[in-house]
Amino acid sequence: MELTGNLVVRSGSPPSVNPMNLLRTVPCCFLLLQKLAFAADPPEPKFRGVTIDDHIQIGYGVAVADVDGDGSPDVLLADKKQYVWYRNPGAAAAADGAAWKKFLIAENLTEKDNVCLAAQDLDGDGKCEVAVGAEWNPADTEKSGAVFYLIPPADRTQKWGPVKFPSVEPTTHRMRWIRDGRDSLLLVTPLHGRGNKNGEGAPVKVLAYRKPADVRSEWPAELVDESMHMTHNFLIPAAARGAGECQVLIGGREGLRRAKRDTGVWKSEPVPSIVAPAGIGEIRDGRSLLASVEPMHGNRCVAYYTASDGLKRTVLTDKLTEGHALACADLVGAGSDQIVVGWRGNPQKPQPVGIKVFTLLDTRGEKWRESSIDDNEMGCEDLVVADLNADGKPDVVASGRSSHNVKIYLNETGK
Numbered sequence: 001m002e003l004t005g006n007l008v009v010r011s012g013s014p015p016s017v018n019p020m021n022l023l024r025t026v027p028c029c030f031l032l033l034q035k036l037a038f039a040a041d042p043p044e045p046k047f048r049g050v051t052i053d054d055h056i057q058i059g060y061g062v063a064v065a066d067v068d069g070d071g072s073p074d075v076l077l078a079d080k081k082q083y084v085w086y087r088n089p090g091a092a093a094a095a096d097g098a099a100w101k102k103f104l105i106a107e108n109l110t111e112k113d114n115v116c117l118a119a120q121d122l123d124g125d126g127k128c129e130v131a132v133g134a135e136w137n138p139a140d141t142e143k144s145g146a147v148f149y150l151i152p153p154a155d156r157t158q159k160w161g162p163v164k165f166p167s168v169e170p171t172t173h174r175m176r177w178i179r180d181g182r183d184s185l186l187l188v189t190p191l192h193g194r195g196n197k198n199g200e201g202a203p204v205k206v207l208a209y210r211k212p213a214d215v216r217s218e219w220p221a222e223l224v225d226e227s228m229h230m231t232h233n234f235l236i237p238a239a240a241r242g243a244g245e246c247q248v249l250i251g252g253r254e255g256l257r258r259a260k261r262d263t264g265v266w267k268s269e270p271v272p273s274i275v276a277p278a279g280i281g282e283i284r285d286g287r288s289l290l291a292s293v294e295p296m297h298g299n300r301c302v303a304y305y306t307a308s309d310g311l312k313r314t315v316l317t318d319k320l321t322e323g324h325a326l327a328c329a330d331l332v333g334a335g336s337d338q339i340v341v342g343w344r345g346n347p348q349k350p351q352p353v354g355i356k357v358f359t360l361l362d363t364r365g366e367k368w369r370e371s372s373i374d375d376n377e378m379g380c381e382d383l384v385v386a387d388l389n390a391d392g393k394p395d396v397v398a399s400g401r402s403s404h405n406v407k408i409y410l411n412e413t414g415k
Contacts, residue, residue, distance in 0.1 A: 042334035045357050047373050047396065047409040052086050052100035053077075056406060058113070059399030060136075064386040065119035065128035068156050073386050075100070075397055076130070077406060078117045082107040083132055083150070086406070087157075094389040095410055103157045109164075110135035110146050120177040122184045122211065127152070130160070131186050133172040141192045145172035149186075149215050163216055169205050170194055178236050180246045180261060184211040187224065187248060189231045199230045199253055206231065206250060206259070208266070225259045225268040228252040232281045232296045233326075239285075251280030251292065273311050274304055286328025286337030289365075293323035293341065301326075301341040301358065305365040316358045316368055317341075321351045324401075325383040329394040332413050336360050340373070342380025344401045353379040355398060355409075379403040 057080035067074040072088035083106045089099035115136035119128045135146035147168045150160040173191040177184055185208040193202035203226045209219040231252035240247035246261035255276045259268040274280075278295035285291075289305040301316045301323060316339065325342035332338065338359045345353040355374040361367040374380075379402030388395045393411035400406070 041361050041369070042332045042359055043414050044369075045332050045338070045359070045371050045373065046412045046414070048095060048412055049374060049377065050095055050097045050408050050410060051405055052097045052408060053102060053406040054404065056399065056404050057081070058401050059381050059404070059406060060114060060401075061116045062382045062384055062397055062399040062406065063117055063119040064384050064388075064397055066121065066126060067119075067128055069125065069127040071126070072390075073388060075406065075408070076105075076117060076119050076128075077399055078114045078132060080113050083109075083114060083117060083130075088388060091389040091391070094408070100408075105130065105160050106132070106148075106150060106162055109148055109162055112137045112144065115173060116175050118175045118177050118186065122177060127156070129177075129184075131175060131177070133175050133188065135172065138171050138173075138191050141170050141194060141196045143170060145170040145190060147172055147175070147186075147188055147209070149211075149219070151215065165209065165219055167221075169207060173231070174233050176234070176236055178208070178246060178248065179241070179244075180210075185209065185222075185246070186211065186219070187234070187236075189234055189250065191230060191232070193226075193229060196229060201229070204228050204231045204252070206234075206248075208261075222261075222266060224248065224261075224266045225250060225257060227257060227268055227270075228254045230279070230296065233283055235283055235285055237285050249283055249285070249290075251276075251283035253279040253296065256280055256283065256292075275313060276302070281323065282326040282341075284326045284328045284339075286339070287330070288336065289328065289339075291326055291328055291339040291341075293320070293326055297322045297324060299323065301339065301356075303339060303358070303365070303368070305360075307365050312365060314365065314368070317356070317370065321345045321349075321353070325355075325380045325398065327383055327385040327396070329385040331357060331385075331394050331396075331411060332359060333393075333415060334359065340383065340385060340396060342374075342378065342383045342398055344379045344381050347402060352376045353400075353402065355380055355383065355396065373409055374398070374407070377403060378405065378407055 061078040063076040075086040086100040093099040113136040116133040137144035147165040148162040171191040206224040234250040256271040256274040281296035282293035320343040327340045328337045342355040359369045379400040381401040383398040396409040
């Protein structure tokens with residue numbers, strides 16, 4: 001398997017190719033490499049929700065990767081005090097929630113909560129490597145934050161051994177793996193800068209840790225960016241991965257920035273074509289588009305796409321309550337990507353929660369259809385898209401904060 005954007009595809013199946021050039025040749029950072037042509041509207045998305053765990057505490061982050069090397073993508077979860085994984089029972093049993101057996105990776109690594117994880121096969125052995133972030137306390141911008149690399153035992157169903165990074169920035173919040181030639185880097189973004197108060201003061205230091213041959217030794221750190229005062233999420237663009245570039249798009253209070261490693265040095269610049277008046281919380285890329293949740297923990301899901309008269313920004317909905325999860329993939333076989341967004345709600349002001357998908361219906365990017373994947377059963381903290389049952393259709397995996405559950409949504413959309 002290989003990881004492509006938000007979609008895990010099996011070897012031999014076509015990846016979701018991202019045509020965005022990301023500022024290499026055009027100032028608006030998008031190239032539309034194919035014309036979308038709809039003979040008819042794409043089919044309405046249809047998903048079967050399957051609960052694989054209804055006893056989690058918070059479900060801060062979810063990931064999909066092959067943990068045990070059996071060729072099937074498993075589900076990993078960063079819960080309040082535990083990191084766990086759920087073994088994929090195979091295509092025939094994927095719809096049986098009880099068949100997804102749960103295994104503990106690590107627990108109680110720090111006094112405060114866990115918050116994030118990154119899982120990806122880095123050495124090509126068919127089994128993922130895992131790094132995690134913990135000691136989550138956004139109010140403490142001096143001493144909070146922790147990063148660990150987890151060493152797997154021979155039997156990966158047993159507990160893994162943590163290697164703690166000796167020095168990290170406070171308020172560790174998000175992390176992802178990225179390739180730099182033959183090397184693997186762990187990109188880590190804090191929420192705040194050191195000593196930052198209410199988003200003011202020192203900027204956030206986004207760091208990249210280079211994986212050493214001996215993972216128990218020091219992980220050298222590189223400064224990726226220090227221009228924003230609050231960051232929330234970031235992505236490794238599919239177009240950059242396809243071109244072998246070490247590049248990242250970072251969303252935060254000041255909008256969107258692009259950082260690229262060139263001749264051994266990271267250089268960062270704003271993306272002026274993306275105008276997010278109140279900042280960006282979530283950011284994901286798809287074919288011919290970027291999607292965002294605005295602002296941080298915001299009420300708006302926004303699409304940025306290219307049309308014949310230039311880049312356009314479309315607010316798909318402004319009805320989210322704490323939008324907190326986002327993905328792009330072709331769920332319905334339209335030849336273009338849809339936008340999947342989840343929101344977690346506000347416990348002080350109970351309102352419906354759930355997951356929606358927005359489907360583009362025309363070649364101009366002006367007409368979108370809104371559909372529901374989950375209606376008020378998933379207080380969505382995080383989600384990813386992956387083919388879990390080997391039928392060639394992207395499925396959805398989500399973790400719920402207020403709903404305390406992990407669900408998979410198997411794609412049963414017709415042709």
